[in-house]
Amino acid sequence: MPVSDMKAMVLDRCAPIETRPLKLRTLANPEIKNRNDLFIEIEACGVCRSNLHMIEGDWKDRGSPSVLPVVPGHEVVGVVKKAGAGARRIKQGDRVGIQPLFSSCLKCGYCKSGKEHLCDDAEITGESVQGGYAEFIVASEDFVTPIPDSIDSPHAAPLFCPGITAYKAVKASEPAKGRSVGIFGVGGVGHLAVQLAKMEGSRVVAISRAKKHLDLAKKLGADNAVAYQDSPDQFVKQLKKEEGLLDSAIVFAPSENAIDAAIKSVKKGGLVVVGVVGNIPNFSAFDEKTVRGTVIGSRQDMADLVKVASESSLKVVIETHRLAEANEVLARLKNSEVEARAVLVP
Structure with a gap:
């Protein structure tokens, strides 16, 4: 029984x-x-x-x-x-x-x-x-x-949460060979997004406060890893020095400062995907940047991700x-x- x-x-x-x-x-x-x-x-x-x-x-x-x-x-x-x-x-x-x-x-x-x-x-x-x-x-x-x-x-x-969140956000960032994407926050969601973006051929730049998370991102294939600074302007200055401005950015760090830094880190006409709860503190329409929200995914998205995970080296x-x-x-x-x-x- x-x-x-x-x-x-x-x-x-x-x-x-x-x-x-x-x-x-x-x-x-x-x-x-x-x-x-x-x-x-x-x-x-x-x-x-x-x-x-x-x-x-x-x-x-x-x-x-x-x-x-x-x-x-x-x-x-x-x-x-x-x-x-x-x-x-x-x-x-x-x-x-x-x-x-x-x-x-x-x-x-x-x-x-x-x-x-x-x-x-x-x-x-x-x-x-x-x-x-x-x-x-x-x-x-x-x-x-x-x-x-x-x-x-x-x-x-x-x-079934960080995976589908990462998968949907990476797709929303319009990844492609020759395009760079910054991933703000390399934890449960971000470490999967790093790998999924690499599978799409993008140049992946991982951004985190913690050295252990930056080291993990590099281990999982990130092309570069940049330590986040408390000031968005200070961080963008460092990013420009190390990498240059990005084509797109994805935010998984639950911080308005991180969202602000992500918007400032992309080129004019660039794309920012926000995958966390948070307000957009500063935004200028004259740079023609796009801010796009994303949340979990559909049943088909979930099935597609499981297929990708089963047929790839996703860790x-x-x-x-x-x-x-x-x-x-x-x-x-x-x-x-x-x-x-x-x-x-x-």
């Missing part, structure tokens, strides 16, 4: 991570309610900085979390233990991943045009519905992505921890002590 309950890390109220707000609880297993639902045993769940922002209450004004108590976690990989009677694409025993896009209406203009991640009625894994800091989860087969045997679960999990740098260690892992992430991506393994 299958177990009827599970362990999960639960957030009852938003609070600083140092106060250990996530509590290890025993909860009833989630149940299949719809014909195409899947009951999934979780094998790995990545730990995202946006989890930290939600847990500490930084995003209350954005309605996140929209339910409490909540089980965080939105980059989930597991094995299907039971499939609803209406499931056709996914079967028992399949290994699948769940990204932040848990579901959408499938009826609006965004959904019908393949941009369901922009749906106004989208549900977000681990924010508006229960997430992956747990042993089991139920999800619709319409919104899961099969994972090939060539990628193990701990390395697959980060594909997902991880460290693994037990589910009960989630508070400590998030505290290390807050203090920039995680090299790239931390993954919880129940």
Whole structure:
């Protein structure tokens, strides 16, 4: 007989991570309610900085979390233990991943045009519905992505948030051979963006405050790595000296100064992709620069990324921890002590 309950890390109220707000609880297993639902045993769940922002209450004004108590976690990989009677694409025993896009209406203009991640009625894994800091989860087969045997679960999990975020942002930066792209922030997302941009033939310049992140970027193929200075103007001066102005830039560092520096670091007519929450402090229309936002990706984007990962040498740098260690892992992430991506393994 299958177990009827599970362990999960639960957030009852938003609070600083140092106060250990996530509590290890025993909860009833989630149940299949719809014909195409899947009951999934979780094998790995990545730990995202946006989890930290939600847990500490930084995003209350954005309605996140929209339910409490909540089980965080939105980059989930597991094995299907039971499939609803209406499931056709996914079967028992399949290994699948769940990204932040848990579901959408499938009826609006965004959904019908393949941009369901922009749906106004989208549900977000681990924010508006229960997430992956747990042993089991139920999800619709319409919104899961099969994972090939060539990628193990701990390395697959980060594909479902930092991976799709990096993939979408790199595509938005219009990469091409002979074009340079600066990647501001080389952590869980940035270390994947460095590699994906190199696959497109771009000259990649990694930008970070931390030497260990700059060293990681070089190890993963960055053509140059420039230390970020506190002053955007000071940084751009150093960039011009070492590299020259860039054709495009992608911002993953959650800082208005980083966004400002990125805009100043690209040539006139250049392109800046912003993949974080943050305001644009300075912008001059007369330089004809373009600032473009990007967020996660569609179901097709997710499938395309998994295919790229399975057929390439894309290296997902991880460290693994037990589910009960989630508070400590998030505290290390807050203090920039995680090299790239931390993954919880129940």
